[in-house]
Amino acid sequence: MRACIIGALALTLLSSAAQATDLPPGGFTYEDAVTWLQDRGYQAKMQTLSDGTKDLTSAVQGTRFHIRLYGCKGDRCDSLQFFAGFATQGKFDAAQMNDWNYNKRFVKAYIDKTNDPWLSYDVDLSPGGTYELLNDELATWNALLPAFVKQFGL
DSSP: OHHHHHHHHHHHHHHHHTOOOBOOTTOBOHHHHHHHHHHTTOOOEEEEOTTSOEEEEEEETTEEEEEEEEEEETTEEEEEEEEEEOOOTTOOOHHHHHHHHHHOSSSEEEEOTTSOEEEEEEEEOTTTOBHHHHHHHHHHHHHHHHHHHHHHTO
């Protein structure tokens, strides 16, 4: 009986140590996103654009990217999007982006109306989001953005 009690206590301690840290209810504010990035050692700059939208910028391995929040109710938003665009004077075509999308999961590439490449990655924050999962999503972005830059010589 004593061994069962000790085993149950050990399982309880282990399971509480493995619990994830929930994101704030309703998702993130831009200020939460800035703090989250800075706590991980990233530079993060938030500005309000002339049309009133907010733009959060950061960088990975020297490549600048943006974060936009979506599904907002008040200041809290239930999803975010990482994205980066590259001015290439229109040297890309749909076949190159389709090849990327066929061979890579999660982060998607497309070309804009001037044939410049863009990369984007959507992430749900709420309900049920955790910082650990969000950190994993950032790690995915951090792996694939530099891979995109390298593959296409940007």
